[in-house]
Amino acid sequence: MDATIFGAWVATGLTLLIFSFLYKDNPLFKLAEHLYVGVSIGYTIVKTYDTVLVHLVVKPIVEQGEISLLIPVGIGMLMLTRYVPKAAWMSRYAFAFIVGMGAGLAIPRTISSFILKQVEDTIRPLLSLVGSDGVTFSMNLLNPASNLNAIIILLGVSSVLFYFFFSIEHTGVGKVVARTGILFLMISFGAAFGYTVMARMSLLIGRLTDLIEYSDASYGRPTIWLLMGIVGALFLLSRKGQEHPPDSH
């Protein structure tokens, strides 16, 4: 059996084990779930070892003599003092460095990219220049950069920001603005929900496509055999559960 065919059997089996959760929480699903966690952690460890230890530490130090990289290694080692109760306070140096550096890096970049740039893109000219001497107001809704959309975006950003601004009581005109903000928020939540559902559907279609592909005779029809096996195992587990109900005490 070559690696591709064996892979098809493994992939089909694991896919069906996870899908068995649609019937109910069962030991077969738990097995696949724990295997998923284990494989994912193993994968992350190997990738971190390769990218960080090999390519960022060992190779630059050995091949290019970048001794300065021993400093972050030392700081990283300080983190591990967490396991020695008497020396655990030393890990604070590592956390202090990371958190301080992160906070310092964040301040100017957040102000520039996430506040000033966003405000700049929100407050756009309400009229566009056409040629050398005329101005126009474009009403094309399908063009996000049209003047009408610029007004809608300005209205949306302002009203949502106002909705989350609690220093002023939301009464009178404020109430109208806040309610407009809620309306925008609801549309956005609905859109986000619809988008997420379709993304999940796309994944589901991908998995079902694989299952259909692996039901081919060239792979030995793993989908059909394993589906029968898993349904049989679930049936046996269900029977066993009925004969020996879990102790309620």
Next chain:
Amino acid sequence: MIFLRRQLPLLITLVAGLLFAAQYYVPHPASEQMLTSATKWLQIIGGFALVLGVTSLFHLHAVKIRRQEAGWGYSLVLYAGMLGTIAVGLWADGKESIEGVMTSFGWVYNYMMVPLQGTMFAILAFFIASAAYRSFRARSREAAVLLVAAVIVMMGRVPLGEYLVPLSGDVASWILNVLNASVRRAILIGVSLGAIALSFKIIFGVERSYLGGGKE
């Protein structure tokens, strides 16, 4: 001793914070080089943070196996999956393919991790649909707006939806690119203001929870 345990970490945070905040405003090659090195340093230190997390998980499941607690067999499966992947990954030098040929590590990725991850997220489609069925009732005007927006976006993202309602694709794009964008922008501005305030609190030692508890 209190200086070493409490005040020096706060001093390190202050100096690192001010230094890297100032770096942004110094357009000099040396400043750029400092940023490049610092990013590399962060990655290296982050690698050690992973060691902390993994050892904690190792310990948790080791205790479960040693005491033979309920479900300890699953912990064994987790260990087997993790150690097996590490062994295979180190054997393949952390590469999924070498000169276009899939390695054993690539096999684990393609035939174990991708199906497991894909299916785990795919089953959420069923649960999202069932949750939507139970909660998406147009009980109020706001809920109705949410429902209509979700339906339009869902229809606009599939060929069948566009076939049934030809306008749905354009309306879905408008909702996503204009209405949704404006809300995301407002939320981003609000979150960013909060992040900046928190960063200042950290740098000036007002927020200290990251240092943890324990003895002074």
